[in-house]
Amino acid sequence: MEQIWQTLEGLSPAGNLFTPESIVLSLLLAFILGQVLAWVYYATHVGMSYSKSFVQSLILITVVVAMVMAVIGSNIITAFGLMGALAIIRFRNIIKDTRDIAFIFCSLVVGMAAGSQRYATAIVGTIILSLIALYLHMVGFGSRRPHNGFFRFCLPGQIGPDHPIPRILKRFCSSFILISVQDTGRAGRAEYAYQLVIRNVAKNELMLSELEKVEGIEDVSLTMQEQLLEV
DSSP, rough: HHHHHHHTTSSOOGGGGHHHHHHHHHHHHHHHHHHHHHHHHHHHHOOSSOHHHHHHHHHHHHHHHHHHHOOOOOTTHHHHHHHHHHHHHHOOOOOHHHHHHHHHHHHHHHHHHHHTTOOOHHHHHHHHHHHHHHHHHTTTTOOSSSEEEEEEEEEESSSOTTOOHHHHHHEEEEEEEEEEEEEEESTTTEEEEEEEEEEGGGGGGHHHHHHHHHOEEEEEEEEEEEHHHHH
């Protein structure tokens, strides 16, 4: 491992001299590593908030930061000048997913490492970050079991203890709570809302088919809480 690290460090110019060749190498490396991060984000993204422009921005951010590091070099005056120039810019895009923020920080750090000619750190860091992101995606780390859901439907009259709906819910849910009952104003029909803790989401369709057989039930809707959090 130490030999591999020394080989990667040997790619860096002696004394971190910013020659044209080293700058081109830094930008090319930032472009390649930025694509790796973008592909990992693309492969592990879950939800409806996917954006093509965001994926492309991960690559551009990595290259731009590498270029900024090359411009700064070891000149502290240039560094303060760039900080002042960037402070003028106002970014108004709102990033809703904290995971997207994490990938932006990854792009920034990898770009800084590549731009400052710390090639070994940039390559090894990108590999480790990518493996961590793939691991978290594959094992579903952070997902809660059992699944929480919201069940809504319209029904005439009231639901008593012997009504078929509670019996069906007991078969498929470990627990369920009636959270609201609202009058729809349509011939005594009421809208019921339940919070469910479902044992097995693979049987959701079977549960809904059983519920739809109940006499008088309408507007059946089941929303999983996990799906709402990923939008």
